[in-house]
Amino acid sequence: MSARPATGLRAGTGHRRPAVGQYAGDRRRAWPYPRTTLGAAAAGAVAVPFLVPPYPLHQVTLVLVYVVALLGLDLVTGHGGLISLGHGAFFGVGAYTAAILLSSGAPYPVTLPAAGLVAYGLGHAFGRPAVRLSGLYLAVVTFAVAVAVPPLIRRLAPGGAMGLPVRTPGAPSFTGLDDDQWVYLLVLAVAAAAFTLMRSVIRSSLGRALVALRADAGAAELLGIHPSATRAHAFAWSAVYAGLAGCLFTWTTGFVAPESFTVTLSITLLAGIVIGGLGTVSGAVIGAVVVTFLPAPGLVSGLALVLVLAVAPHGVTGLVRRAPAFLGRRRP
Amino acid sequence: MRRLALVALLLVSACRPTSAEVVLSGPAGCAGQHADGLTPATVRVGGVYPLSGPASAYGAVAQGVSAYFAWANTRGGVAGRQVEFLVRDDGYQPARAVEEARRLVDSDRVFALFQTLGTPSTAAVRAYADRRKVPQLFVASGASEWGDAAYPWTIGFQPTYAAEARVYARHLLRTRPHATVAVLYQNDDFGRELLTAFEDAVAGTGVQVVARRGYEVMDADVQAQMAGLAESGAGVFLNVGTPKFAAQALAADAAMTTWNPLHLLNGVANTPSVIAAVGPAALRDVLTTGFYKDPVTWETDPDVRTFVSAVRRHVPDADPASSQVMFGWTSAAAFAAALERMECPSREGLMAAARDLRDVEIGTLLPGITVSTGPGDPYPVEDLRVFRFGDSGWEAV
Numbered sequence: 238m239s240a241r242p243a244t245g246l247r248a249g250t251g252h253r254r255p256a257v258g259q260y261a262g263d264r265r266r267a268w269p270y271p272r273t274t275l276g277a278a279a280a281g282a283v284a285v286p287f288l289v290p291p292y293p294l295h296q297v298t299l300v301l302v303y304v305v306a307l308l309g310l311d312l313v314t315g316h317g318g319l320i321s322l323g324h325g326a327f328f329g330v331g332a333y334t335a336a337i338l339l340s341s342g343a344p345y346p347v348t349l350p351a352a353g354l355v356a357y358g359l360g361h362a363f364g365r366p367a368v369r370l371s372g373l374y375l376a377v378v379t380f381a382v383a384v385a386v387p388p389l390i391r392r393l394a395p396g397g398a399m400g401l402p403v404r405t406p407g408a409p410s411f412t413g414l415d416d417d418q419w420v421y422l423l424v425l426a427v428a429a430a431a432f433t434l435m436r437s438v439i440r441s442s443l444g445r446a447l448v449a450l451r452a453d454a455g456a457a458e459l460l461g462i463h464p465s466a467t468r469a470h471a472f473a474w475s476a477v478y479a480g481l482a483g484c485l486f487t488w489t490t491g492f493v494a495p496e497s498f499t500v501t502l503s504i505t506l507l508a509g510i511v512i513g514g515l516g517t518v519s520g521a522v523i524g525a526v527v528v529t530f531l532p533a534p535g536l537v538s539g540l541a542l543v544l545v546l547a548v549a550p551h552g553v554t555g556l557v558r559r560a561p562a563f564l565g566r567r568r569p
Numbered sequence: 570m571r572r573l574a575l576v577a578l579l580l581v582s583a584c585r586p587t588s589a590e591v592v593l594s595g596p597a598g599c600a601g602q603h604a605d606g607l608t609p610a611t612v613r614v615g616g617v618y619p620l621s622g623p624a625s626a627y628g629a630v631a632q633g634v635s636a637y638f639a640w641a642n643t644r645g646g647v648a649g650r651q652v653e654f655l656v657r658d659d660g661y662q663p664a665r666a667v668e669e670a671r672r673l674v675d676s677d678r679v680f681a682l683f684q685t686l687g688t689p690s691t692a693a694v695r696a697y698a699d700r701r702k703v704p705q706l707f708v709a710s711g712a713s714e715w716g717d718a719a720y721p722w723t724i725g726f727q728p729t730y731a732a733e734a735r736v737y738a739r740h741l742l743r744t745r746p747h748a749t750v751a752v753l754y755q756n757d758d759f760g761r762e763l764l765t766a767f768e769d770a771v772a773g774t775g776v777q778v779v780a781r782r783g784y785e786v787m788d789a790d791v792q793a794q795m796a797g798l799a800e801s802g803a804g805v806f807l808n809v810g811t812p813k814f815a816a817q818a819l820a821a822d823a824a825m826t827t828w829n830p831l832h833l834l835n836g837v838a839n840t841p842s843v844i845a846a847v848g849p850a851a852l853r854d855v856l857t858t859g860f861y862k863d864p865v866t867w868e869t870d871p872d873v874r875t876f877v878s879a880v881r882r883h884v885p886d887a888d889p890a891s892s893q894v895m896f897g898w899t900s901a902a903a904f905a906a907a908l909e910r911m912e913c914p915s916r917e918g919l920m921a922a923a924r925d926l927r928d929v930e931i932g933t934l935l936p937g938i939t940v941s942t943g944p945g946d947p948y949p950v951e952d953l954r955v956f957r958f959g960d961s962g963w964e965a966v
Binding site for chain 1: 662663664667668671672675676688689692693695696697700757758786787
């Protein structure tokens with residue numbers, strides 16, 4: 238990472254306007270209607286549970302769950318330029334933390350911060366030693382975590398290989414909502430909070446330092462940025478997001494089993510964020526749709542991945558962002 | 570503005586057009602019960618089976634069930650209702666089984682889940698079925714926990730593993746009252762239940778368990794365990810494995826010339842694939858248990874003939890000689906019996922009927938074995954017979 242020559246940000250990488258370029262000016266093309274889109278998306282998201290039948294609603298809820306996980310993964314991969322193959326494991330640890338607490342009788346609001354805390358601890362424990370080395374080592378260490386977690390769950394967690402069924406949050410009677418609508422709204426609220434928090438993290442000094450490190454680690458270090466501490470923090474926060482998403486997964490499905498959190502999930506998450514578009518919020522959303530509906534890894538999904546990357550190297554988001562300008566040019 | 574939005578939200582939430590469930594208004598005594606997926610002329614039923622993955626051999630059960638319902642439909646349906654049977658694949662993964670059950674209930678709106686296969690998948694779906702109050706009938710797994718009164722929407726079918734263990738114990742006490750037994754078992758709920766029940770049944774008698782070795786489902790093979798068991802020199806070997814591992818144990822037993830115990834093969838492992846894999850020579854004099862007619866041994870039986878011709882006609886790619894297909898057919902016949910005995914045409918009515926089957930006879934069950942449930946008896950089939958492998962097939966002992 239640090240040995241890479243200073244190329245700076247190339248135009249059209251699909252990244253959100255980075256804080257680094259705030260004063261220098263950023264001439265890259267961006268989506269021209271951010272506020273309208275955000276407003277429409279928010280209105281649509283709130284209306285969904287009242288328009289959609291139960292099973293599709295369950296799938297939309299899962300999409301939101303993966304949005305949270307991918308927002309976190311994007312901090313490390315999109316903004317930090319590091320590869321994590323362990324987010325499926327953090328997701329699983331969060332899911333199991335919530336499931337174990339729920340089955341021991343804890344009220345469900347407690348499980349969310351608990352899952353986040355456990356994931357934060359693990360993220361620090363594994364990220365700190367790994368990020369001191371170059372980026373590739375983080376991929377290897379996190380891959381090891383992803384491989385080790387399912388057998389550990391099988392041996393140690395209640396339920397073992399059989400999995401653990403738990404109760405799901407029930408709607409308070411005064412709302413008049415069905416349980417699945419309530420879970421959807423809970424997940425939506427958490428996803429919205431996660432989105433807002435992530436926006437401020439990216440604009441904070443931590444986010445700017447992270448992007449600077451990705452662009453040129455040597456120059457960033459000369460500016461007084463501490464590479465390993467910055468990356469370790471980012472990695473731990475990103476693990477928190479994966480853990481929270483895992484907790485939401487437990488709320489949504491009411492069942493956890495070790496084989497849901499294998500290394501395949503980690504790879505699917507990474508593929509999702511790459512297909513969606515690195516470093517963007519819409520990339521996380523599109524990636525979550527991909528993760529939810531992608532058929533089990535195999536020939537078709539593998540070919541689809543290759544095809545997307547060949548046609549749209551900056552993901553679907555990069556493709557869409559260029560569309561308005563492309564159409565504009567065509568007009569006389 | 571925000572308050573207005575909240576009010577609008579609450580108003581909308583009262584009318585969710587798509588989630589309207591079918592609730593009976595009459596006759597008296599049935600009012601308020603749920604009947605999604607059931608009309609006077611049709612009934613929609615869904616099952617989840619491992620059509621892919623490590624246990625895909627069990628997928629043949631679904632073929633037997635499909636054959637039965639197709640056959641019943643040509644004869645006017647079950648109690649006048651045409652049965653629409655939807656089959657889903659869970660790859661023997663509990664998490665996928667829950668997903669598929671959810672899809673069947675919420676999206677396909679099935680009346681009942683007829684069969685989930687395997688203890689892990691069934692246990693996973695059970696919590697969901699209980700939450701949604703959907704019948705999960707005659708599951709294809711022999712764990713005792715399907716009789717648990719805490720889950721009134723789930724009921725088993727075949728004799729429990731504990732009942733099977735007691736049959737082995739009884740047989741040994743009768744034929745070899747001072748036997749020493751070595752046990753190979755799968756280290757999960759299935760293997761441990763059978764082992765524990767066997768040990769309880771022989772406790773205080775002359776039959777002794779002198780060695781036991783467990784294996785995990787993820788293990789590659791059971792060579793090490795078999796070597797350890799052979800050292801015990803026990804006179805009887807109880808093979809409590811799922812097909813793949815049971816076949817390895819059978820092959821290892823046949824290859825060992827220094828240790829020749831009486832081999833007891835548990836019923837779960839008695840599949841056509843195991844017999845084909847190890848060959849009849851390795852199976853000679855092996856004992857197992859069963860409760861339905863083996864399609865090969867009972868070739869000339871009129872009910873088995875009906876079964877064979879129906880399978881050939883309706884599910885041509887199924888093997889009518891397979892005991893798995895026969896198992897599916899037999900359990901589907903029991904499901905039809907429960908459907909016929911519903912007093913209220915509702916999910917509640919179906920569960921009540923399934924829990925009150927009085928000595929229902931099914932042609933493909935062994936003579937003298939019936940499907941029988943009642944208050945305090947949540948286990949439909951409880952009887953088993955012992956079989957010995959002769960020259961080419963299973964023979965009654």
